Amino acid sequence: MTLSFKFGTVGSPSGTPKKPGGSVGAIEFSKSIGLDTLELGWVQSVRVTEATCAAIKSASVEHGVALSVHAPYFINLNANDEEWPKSRKRLMDAAHYGYLAGATDIVFHPGSYFTNDPLEVLKIAIPRLQGCVDELKKNGDHVTLRPETMGKSAMLGSFEDAVAMSKAIDMVQPCLDFAHLHARPGDGSMNTYDEWSRLLEIYGKELGSKALKHLHIHLSGIEYGPKGEKNHLPLAEADLNMKALFKALNEFGCAGRIMCESPIMEEDAMNMKKAWMKASGEKEKK
Numbered sequence: 001m002t003l004s005f006k007f008g009t010v011g012s013p014s015g016t017p018k019k020p021g022g023s024v025g026a027i028e029f030s031k032s033i034g035l036d037t038l039e040l041g042w043v044q045s046v047r048v049t050e051a052t053c054a055a056i057k058s059a060s061v062e063h064g065v066a067l068s069v070h071a072p073y074f075i076n077l078n079a080n081d082e083e084w085p086k087s088r089k090r091l092m093d094a095a096h097y098g099y100l101a102g103a104t105d106i107v108f109h110p111g112s113y114f115t116n117d118p119l120e121v122l123k124i125a126i127p128r129l130q131g132c133v134d135e136l137k138k139n140g141d142h143v144t145l146r147p148e149t150m151g152k153s154a155m156l157g158s159f160e161d162a163v164a165m166s167k168a169i170d171m172v173q174p175c176l177d178f179a180h181l182h183a184r185p186g187d188g189s190m191n192t193y194d195e196w197s198r199l200l201e202i203y204g205k206e207l208g209s210k211a212l213k214h215l216h217i218h219l220s221g222i223e224y225g226p227k228g229e230k231n232h233l234p235l236a237e238a239d240l241n242m243k244a245l246f247k248a249l250n251e252f253g254c255a256g257r258i259m260c261e262s263p264i265m266e267e268d269a270m271n272m273k274k275a276w277m278k279a280s281g282e283k284e285k286k
Contacts, residue, residue: 024055073109078116096139103143122164159199260272
């Protein structure tokens with residue numbers, strides 16, 4: 001039996017050796033410690049050559065490590081007309097070069113409301129994202145764009161926002177950051193089996209039961225205040241109820257990838273993997 005979820009880190013694991021180093025080294029190291037997916041952390045900018053992408057893709061195939069990309073932070077679907085072309089280029093570059101590197105999923109932060117009504121912001125965001133998808137299709141860059149659920153209430157990226165974008169546009173699906181979803185209300189809610197179950201029920205109804213088999217999850221401990229997220233924490237130092245979350249994911253028959261964003265990256269990624277095996281009763285194929 002293979003596990004329903006693949007586990008890995010967002011960005012290269014801390015223990016990645018200097019040689020060969022880079023993304024290729026991160027792929028090899030991830031596989032060596034029992035992780036089978038990796039999110040390439042292109043969070044500042046996309047600065048890779050086609051040759052580098054080819055080497056990353058080759059290593060991914062050789063070692064059986066599934067890849068995604070975290071696009072640059074500086075993307076805003078609600079940017080003004082002057083700034084939007086810069087945001088768009090960052091997302092498109094991440095998608096194009098990510099595709100060349102063998103990544104199937106491109107995670108990005110959707111932006112900010114700028115104090116505007118969320119529904120009005122979506123009227124701007126969705127057509128812009130549709131334009132990106134149309135160009136990717138035309139260019140043959142077959143990736144899934146994943147707007148991430150964000151941890152602050154002022155940010156575009158509520159669960160409802162991510163679902164609305166995904167429902168409206170082909171090749172778009174949410175990145176469910178459960179730590180952010182827990183932090184966003186600012187009051188400690190979104191942390192029980194019943195709350196996670198309701199969320200997954202809505203997800204399946206809105207995006208189809210098949211979508212529950214292809215989840216892309218970010219997970220860590222998290223510190224938060226009244227306005228939401230403050231910073232990521234190791235699992236053991238936070239109040240996130242991972243046991244309740246994994247119970248809900250298992251009972252809804254979910255599958256996909258769980259990417260660790262804890263400061264102790266690969267250590268907590270392995271803790272998540274062990275916790276999933278305990279919650280699901282699944283065993284790794286030898």
